[in-house]
Amino acid sequence: MKIAYVSFEVVPFAKVGGLADVAGALPKYLKKRKNNVFVVMPFHKVIRDNFNNLKLISEDFVPLSHELKQPFSVYEGKLPESDVVVYFIKNNELFNTKDIYGGRDLALQSSYFCDSVLKFIKEIHPDTDLINVNDWQTSLIPAYLKNNYFLDDILGNIKTVLTIHNLGYQGIFTRDKFDLTGLPDFIFNPEYAEFYGYTNYLKLGIIYSDIVNTVSKTYAEEIQTAEFGYQLDGVLRSKKDFLYGIINGIDYEEYNPLTDKRIFKPIKNYNDKIENKLKLQEKLGLKISKDVPVTSLISRLYDQKGLDLIQEIIEYSLALDFQFVILGTGDKKYEDFFNELSKRYPKQVSSNLFFDLDLAQKIYAGSDMFLMPSLYEPCGLGQMYSMRYGTVPIVRYTGGLADTVIEFYEEGNGNGFGFYDYTSKDLLNAITKAVFYYKKRNKEWKKLFDNCMKSNFSYETTALNYEHLYKVALELSRGGED
Numbered sequence: 001m002k003i004a005y006v007s008f009e010v011v012p013f014a015k016v017g018g019l020a021d022v023a024g025a026l027p028k029y030l031k032k033r034k035n036n037v038f039v040v041m042p043f044h045k046v047i048r049d050n051f052n053n054l055k056l057i058s059e060d061f062v063p064l065s066h067e068l069k070q071p072f073s074v075y076e077g078k079l080p081e082s083d084v085v086v087y088f089i090k091n092n093e094l095f096n097t098k099d100i101y102g103g104r105d106l107a108l109q110s111s112y113f114c115d116s117v118l119k120f121i122k123e124i125h126p127d128t129d130l131i132n133v134n135d136w137q138t139s140l141i142p143a144y145l146k147n148n149y150f151l152d153d154i155l156g157n158i159k160t161v162l163t164i165h166n167l168g169y170q171g172i173f174t175r176d177k178f179d180l181t182g183l184p185d186f187i188f189n190p191e192y193a194e195f196y197g198y199t200n201y202l203k204l205g206i207i208y209s210d211i212v213n214t215v216s217k218t219y220a221e222e223i224q225t226a227e228f229g230y231q232l233d234g235v236l237r238s239k240k241d242f243l244y245g246i247i248n249g250i251d252y253e254e255y256n257p258l259t260d261k262r263i264f265k266p267i268k269n270y271n272d273k274i275e276n277k278l279k280l281q282e283k284l285g286l287k288i289s290k291d292v293p294v295t296s297l298i299s300r301l302y303d304q305k306g307l308d309l310i311q312e313i314i315e316y317s318l319a320l321d322f323q324f325v326i327l328g329t330g331d332k333k334y335e336d337f338f339n340e341l342s343k344r345y346p347k348q349v350s351s352n353l354f355f356d357l358d359l360a361q362k363i364y365a366g367s368d369m370f371l372m373p374s375l376y377e378p379c380g381l382g383q384m385y386s387m388r389y390g391t392v393p394i395v396r397y398t399g400g401l402a403d404t405v406i407e408f409y410e411e412g413n414g415n416g417f418g419f420y421d422y423t424s425k426d427l428l429n430a431i432t433k434a435v436f437y438y439k440k441r442n443k444e445w446k447k448l449f450d451n452c453m454k455s456n457f458s459y460e461t462t463a464l465n466y467e468h469l470y471k472v473a474l475e476l477s478r479g480g481e482d
């Protein structure tokens, strides 16, 4: 089985959020299971600036259907520590902003890229069996295959899986952004490409892919409801027999508390953890004390992440004598809030409003607790990274957070604390409970630390599940031929 894994973001080449982590890890683990897999992504400006060892393999390809007939070239590299080949679709005019989503015409970028990927596959990997596309940016690939190339000798046989990492982002554009794709006009109606007068790239992906999956079982259920469905719940329900949920893993080789060079000290036991914490407090200018719990948040700063709840209760929690560390960028209203907060509580709050992978690791390793009170969370990686470094997550039980965090009771094997209703009162209760255990129940806290360190979120199971899913997709096609 030959699989193309297509994503707009891939670690270490370009990362904005969790999608990049998955795209940089899952293909490696699929390959370890002897699958023939390659990755395709755009040659973003940030890659041109930082990676100069990529090899040109072909030039002057032109997309097959797209209105924009500009040529693109293809470069080749590898995922680190692996022999998974990554192909970069290069068109400097289109992918020319520092921020990978900073371009003026994201619809043009996405649609041009999708059609170019198919041209590339037809020419260079004609024996591809299946394409796993990710999120709205790559969602037009299934639409092109089913509408424009279904009679093509090569492309007509390829199956598709769409993975939804976040239904909150759909690629909704005005009608002209549909016209430039080169998809047939007659599909611009509410059953297919039209979405309340606009076009919606993710909707096209859901409709035309053979299988849709998302990144946890609970989220796969949730998105079929009006509350979480972002107006696509009906479309998703109509696809429910082909809708799956596979929880992400984290890359246990890269995120290894025993060998991670980015953290202050390898973590073998609880004392090592405390040493990381003291060093983190020092680095961030917080009061250095092992008795004061450090709680952190590493996140894109948007409404999805439950930041309004934090705003409402953070000062009450600071009265419990704990320290709060933020690393994130995003909405100005949240950046301003956290900035102000750290000015008012300089020894208790550290706001780091930038993107820094190195500092992220130091925070994962040096915190006692990690906050993720998300409004919705398809999977969530932060809670898993935290646990890997012995940091106790405090989460809202939704989506993948509900599938990975188990409430701690003294007798049980829980690995965190959480709450269900989206209220600041319930978040404060969960924080208070965690602080209580930290300050008053040392033995139990160490047990929690052990339970977190023992939790297993490695990619082996995730890769196995994807392999099964791909087989299901290929079987579907055979069923259709009989």
Ligand SMILES: Nc1ncnc2c1ncn2[C@@H]1O[C@H](COP(=O)(O)OP(=O)(O)O[C@H]2O[C@H](CO)[C@@H](O)[C@H](O)[C@H]2O)[C@@H](O)[C@H]1O
Pocket: 016, 017, 018, 019, 021, 022, 165, 166, 215, 248, 298, 299, 300, 327, 328, 329, 354, 355, 356, 357, 360, 377, 378, 379, 380, 381, 382, 383, 400
């Ligand atoms: N300022 C900063 N500096 C350094 N690192 C930072 C950072 N801000 C965020 N990060 C990192 O970015 C990643 C965020 O991943 P998440 O899965 O938690 O959320 P995201 O919403 O981006 O992903 C979406 O896709 C993923 C993947 O499927 C789902 O898990 C998730 O639920 C869904 O919302 C983490 O690795 C985090 O450490």
